[in-house]
Amino acid sequence: MTTVQGTGTAALSVDGPILVAEHVTMRFGGLTAVDSVSFRVMPGEIVGLIGPNGAGKTTFFNCLTGLYLPTSGRVVFNGQVLPPKPRKVVQAGMARTFQNIRLFSNMTALENVMVGRYCRTSAGPFTSIIRGPKFRREERETRERAQQLLDFVGLGHTTDSLARNLPYGDQRRLEIARALATDPKLVLLDEPTAGMNPQETRQAEELIFKIRDQGLAVVVIEHDMRFIFNLCDRVLCLVQGKALIEGTPAEVQSDPRVIEAYIGTGPDDAAALESELEEGQPDA
């Protein structure tokens, strides 16, 4: 069992952790949404981020991806301090999905993924107007790569479907494909199985393993405990903006403080949750 408070030193070499967050604090007025959270992700690792509603998980995500500028603390990605701009963060190699799906709903599945290629392509206005060989090659490569990614997430048949016509589970997978199109080193998934049935959840799990097998690091926010404990190498539990515990799924699962944070202090409640966690049921 390792609590986070001690681990603050950042090794800035590329072989070390891909992402290091040091004492990240985010305050909105008087409210401290994220309170001095430190955190690191190694390449090829799947890390889970759990915590009760309002624990600051998504806020922490937004700090990592440049949507928010942390009030204090810093985020080092791949040996560089992250610029506070989502676009630059993507450029550096960190891509994300959204808790509430934010696809470009009136574009086709393929076009959605092609937008993800934007930051890795460079055709400017003049090449686009003149249509030189470079432009045509780049456009063809973009299209081919996007189709590959659609096949990768299992949406190869939906190329020309409008995103808004896709079923819910497919939309979540399309969002992942779009994120992967930016050639990331680290993917942050915000509740990738929300609203999915058990079968779709299992598919999502396989997909995340497949992504990891490509050598990418993955950070997942989830409420589905069975999903998280099956999937992750390490789990960080946030409670009221503070890092409560970080460790292997087994360690986190059995920690009384996690149970307390989710359910309360009553001994009956704790027993109830303990059994629930052991059975791997999703929490409320």
Next chain:
Amino acid sequence: MINIRRLVTPELQQRYNRQGRILGLVGGVLLIIAPFLPWAYSSDALDNMTVLGYPSPLQFFGLALGVIISAFLVLQQALTQRQKKRVRVGWVPGAKAAATGALIYIALILLSIAAELGGLVNIVYGGWIALVGALLAFIGTRLIPAGRTPTLAAATAPAPLEILAIAVMMAAALFAAAFALNHDDAGSFVTFIAFVGAVVAVMIRSGVMGWLSAVSQRYRKVLIFSAFVVAFMFPFTQGGSDANMSIATQVMIFAATAMGLNIVVGLAGLLDLGYIAFLGAGAFVAAILSRSAFSTVGFHPPFIVVVLISGTVAATLGLIIGSPTLRVSGDYLAIVTLAFGEIFRISMNNLDGTDGPLLTRGSNGIPAIPDLVLFGFNFAQRHELLGIPLGRFSNYYFLLLLVLGLIILVFTRLNNSRIGRGWVAIREDEKAAEAMGVNVFGLKLFAFAGGAFLAGVAGSVKAHQDISVTPDQYVFLESAFLLAAIVLGGMGTVLGVLVGATLLKLMPEKLRFVNEYRLLIFGLLLVLMMRFRPEGLIPNQRRQLEFHEEDEELAERISEEIAETGTVKGAT
């Protein structure tokens, strides 16, 4: 229409199907006969409708509608006996559209005669027969069941035939444009527009239009080429007359400017209410740098250089306005551009040597701008080509055609590129686009400044064509009309915006009553459009989807079309 559909129930149609056919045929035949009879007592109304046995052009169009009604009804009877046909033509829906069109057309002609000659008494028996024919055809066709929807769009013909169809369509468009412009009185113009509307309706209803648009998709290059040939040939139909060519060049400038604004509004989704200022900036730069005696600087580079300077100055203004405002979201841009348009006009008024430095000569502007001379070609002179005289305005028309073609090229190519995808993503969800690595601010600024550049280029030609440049040519109202043209035609499309710009510029020129009440009419038109067809006359599919977020059926239909053609129809 809805009321008629409710009135004539399917049961009624089943019962009176036969009678309906006979009535329709009788009406059609009456419409064929009537044009050979005199319609009016005096030849002063419309074209000469007093002659027995020799139809005037407008009467002839009535005859054409009669032929369509009769032929469609006969063909439907003759052809649907053989049920095995793969392709279904909408004979009955076509006949219905033709009959409705004929009724409106004949009614408009009779009203025009009455209005121009002073009362219904001036209508001769032939006119009444035509009206009765149209009425019978209308009632008759309404009583026939419509049958199944046409599937003509799926048909394919041999390549030469399809290309010929495109050529015929283009030739018809050229003829229609020339005919409409050559009729100066409001009555002829309006009735002719009604005829064109009727023919288009017949084509849509019978499925011909669907087939033509499918053919156009297959032969895009042919379509684009023939469209330019037709546009190029237009001055040759005018016989050297400058009256219509002057209007045509104004339409061209308006269309070119609207296409530029279309990049800003239609593609990038930025509301620019001061776009005319960029046109004005280009025009003033060109005027000041021209060899006019009233030019205020001593630097007179050749026109090619002036064009680039005009564009650059306009683009720089765009950058200055855009870079602070495009960072904030929401409607700030609209307010700032609105203010910028006014600031521009007032500044130009004040750069007169007393309130500010002498640059634009204030409200007098810069007159006596000489005509262009490009590569030894003097735009002021009349030229003869193939024995057809081409006046000064024709020269400018050709130049503007080039400019317009260039702007359309920029528009479509940008639309179908990485940059175009970025713009769509920004329109859809700005936050998500930014989070996916799209340079939101950069792309917006590029659209804004690029649009300004194109307006500046158009303005530099406009300065020479107008001969004088004054600040009051570039008022807010003009920006509003540009926007109206885009909204009316269809945001983000080429054809739609061209149609919108032509309608909006041509109507006030040709119809005096429209010119007097043009604000009222266009205002009403826009309100109606927003209520019934917010995506414009010829919609961009993506825009159509954006305007109908709830419409699942539409999304399904468009999805199928995309799967068939492999692209989202937008740029055409």
